[in-house]
Amino acid sequence: MLPELGQFALILALLLSIVQCALPIWGAWRGNTTLIGIARPAVAGQAVFVAMAFAILTYAFVTQDFSVTYVASNSNLALPWYYRFPAVWGAHEGSLLLWILILNVWSVAVAAFSRHLPDALMARVLGVLGFISCGFLLFTILTSNPFLRHLPALPNGSDLNPILQDPGLIVHPPMLYMGYVGFSVAFAFAIAALLGGELDGAWVRWARPWTNVAWAFLTLGITLGSWWAYYVLGWGGWWFWDPVENASFMPWLVGTALIHSQAVTEKRGSFRAWTLLLSIFAFSLSLLGTFLVRSGVLTSVHAFASDPRRGIFILVLLGVVVGGSLLLYALRAPKVAGGKPFRLFSRETLLLVNNLMFVCAAAMVLLGTLYPLVGDALGIGRISVGPPYFGFVFPLLMLPVVLAIPFGPFVHWAAADWRATWRSLRPAVILAIAAALVAVLLFPHLSTRGILGVAATLWVGAGIVLYALKRWREAPAGRRYTPEMLGMILAHFGLALFLAGVLVSESTSVERDVSFTPNQVQQAAGLDFRFTGVTRVRGPNYLADQGTVEVRDGTRLIATMHPQKRQYDGQQMQSVAAIKGGVFRDLYVALGDPLGNDAWAVRIYVKPFVRWIWFGGLFMLFGGLTAAADKRFRAHRVEADAPAPAIAPAQAVA
Amino acid sequence: MTPTRKRRLIAVSLILIAIGIAAALTVLALSRNMSYLFSPSEVLAGKAPDGSSFRLGGVVLEHSIRRAPGSLTVDFVVTDRIHEMPVQYTGVLPDLFREGQSIIATGSMQGNHFTAREVLAKHDETYMPKEVADAIAKAKAVEAAKHAQPLH
DSSP, rough: HHHHHHHHHHHHHHHHHHHHHHHHHHHHHOOOOOHHHHHHHHHHHHHHOOOHHHHEEEEHTTTTTTBBBHHHHHOOOOOOOOHHHHHHHHHHHHHHHHHHHHHHHHHHHHHHTTTTTTHHHHHHHHHHHHHHHHHHHHHHHOOOOOBBBBBSOSSSSOOOGGGOOOOOHHHHHHHHHHHHHHHHHHHHHHHHHHTTOSSSSHHHHHHHHHHHHHHHHHHHHHHHHHOOOOOHHSSSOOOOOOOHHHHHHHHHHHHHHHHHHHHHHHHHSSHHHHHHHHHHHHHHHHHHHHHHHSTTTTOOTHHHHHSSSHHHHHHHHHIIIIIIIHHHHHHHHHGGGOOOOOOSSSSSHHHHHHHHHHHHHHHHHHHHHHHHHHHHHTTOOOEEHHHHHHHHHHHHHHHHHHHHTTTTHSSSSOOHHHHHHHHHHHHHHHHHHHHHHOOOOOOTTHHHHHHHHHHHHHHHHHHHHHHHHHHHHHTTTTSOOOOEEEEEEEEHHHHHHHHHHOOOOOOOEEEEEEETTTOEEEEEEEEEEEEEEEEEEEHHHHHHHHOOEEEETEEEEEEOOOOOEEETTSOOOEEEOOEESSSSSSEEEEEEEHHHHHHHEEEEEEEEEEEEHHHHHHHHHHHHHHHHOGGGGOOOOOOEEEEETHHHHHHHHO | HHHHHHHHHHHHHHHHHHHHHHHHHHHHHHHHHEEEEEEEHHHHOOSSSSOEEEEEEEEOOOOEEETTTSSEEEEEEEEEEEEEEEEEEOOOOOTTOOOOOOEEEEEEEETTEEEEEEEEOOSSSSSSHHHHHHHHHHHHHHHHHHHHHGOO
16 A cells, blocks of 8 residues: 555655746746745645655565565565665665655755745746656656555565665765755756846855755765775775766766856856856766666666666656756857956966866766767777776876865965965975975885875875965954855865875785685785684674684784675675774775685785875865855845846846 | 957867867877777687787686685686687686676786686676676677578
């Protein structure tokens, strides 16, 4: 009974989303305040029904209702209760429902926190959000219904992929989706501004906090994903340029460009059309990412053939959203111009470099990700574009960004003094060069990459610290750091930490695959690893071979590690690495196969500074959230800001 | 030149330079780093590049896994059910590696056998096997065509 109710709730939500899309936009066009007033109640109503559907699906998982096909194929009786919640979004249908739920959370938030904005603009923003929701609900109901029955009910389900049975998975997809879907708000504001013809840039100020929050969540989602890959997949890497990772990274890159270009547009009025375009791109890439990951297209274009309706629906929806918004942009954007002039050496130019580099990087990732699909479709052959491609092009594109980033805060808008900037940043330059020289002297075996890492970290880190100090000295107390500025400082400092993590860990890590017999000692990175053997242990739904490795620094015992190789009851194998983390060094031991004669294959990694990668991500996360909290973005409605709703669009079209 | 024009000129030239550099780098990087997937039949037919790296896809032949006790080096045979290719790998094998499992090995030919740098087995439910299945289907089709021709 309940699953049918869930289905029914989804259909009601679909109807409400149509209402939320059509009526307020029509009302804003006609100046009909009654129709405009429908927007908020429709948002609330839709959210209630979507939440109800989601709750019912979750309930089906918790009570293990195997008469629901989706539940039966993604969980079984042995699944512990706490993994039944993430199992809801463990596969295609449920993750779409989660996407829709999060879109509704954002819509409700926008409706609730934007009461000071002009009604017509809000009607259009909520209408665009309703349109997106409508598209996804249609997709779910028509092609990916999670509530389909399997009658008679199965006695037991098949297993959730064991890789996914991990606490990381409880939080990783929702955070990632918060980011993906969050860009829909910036998109909705951009489309609303284009529809309304109010392209003066006021919309940017209102869209900025939403974009920052979405970007912060996406950062968190990617960071968690990278952390999860590091400690679950058992390969010890933190980023693989896997298509699934790229799918989340592309919107992040464009989103990074967007938050910077929004700042220029809001403060200086420049880059208006560009900001509109970036808003459209960021969300389009989010959509593409959602579908790439969950539709199975990445497997091959032929995956479309397994369920052609899904493929066609995806292409149509992408076509409508991307094509429609670009068409609207082409019609309206020529009217956008203006902004204050700026000189070559100014903050605008630096931010332009930032934007170009990030957009180029996103295009480069897109090309590498889709190239195999294109090759497959054209029959060129099975091509894979591996990490070497990305690993070569991406750092090159980011090099100008790293070089330019400390200048950003010091350089003034419009026109800046080259000498003053140089004086301010000189200590950072000296520090970076000195540290690189010290690194060469102290660690003669350090690769060029490691030395560059030390220099880049100190250049970016010291640059931003110098700026924070300058504000402390020069600005009056109480106005030293606005939240917006503090957010920027945190995020840029996060980049310095990230650079240290990536470049130092990549250049100094020790990775060894060894054959271990009990009580044998192997050395790696100056540490002794002693293997004491393997025992059998029983977990809630698996049987594991558990190895024991003692790690000593000289005679001092640093860690006793227990890597496992699990055999799940659903027959799937999964090895679980043992990790001893530290601020300056991670020890990582994974158990491989038995090699005969009591010997086992064991993988030993020593990874200095690897954690700084994720510390950097966290700093960026807090940076994004802090910047979004700036009071400036919550300015109360100025009377002059509220235009008569009806006239503006009509004039803009004329 | 007016400030507006000057600004536009700067913007446009920056964009053009960036696009030019990015395009050049990308083409260079793409052409160097693409790796193709071949089945054992295709490799034996001489389609795979000599000496340089490529990916070999197929199924691990039953009863073909051999290793010297206590050694990390493992020998096995990858087959597309038509032709077979011996493979050597040193290191920890992935969890899902076993006989009858479809795998993708990255590496290069060393004489008559394939030396793998990396072995991937069934990344998730559908990802890897599809490519391998296609390669196997292709090998079968080629074989069928070969057998069919003499009849005509």
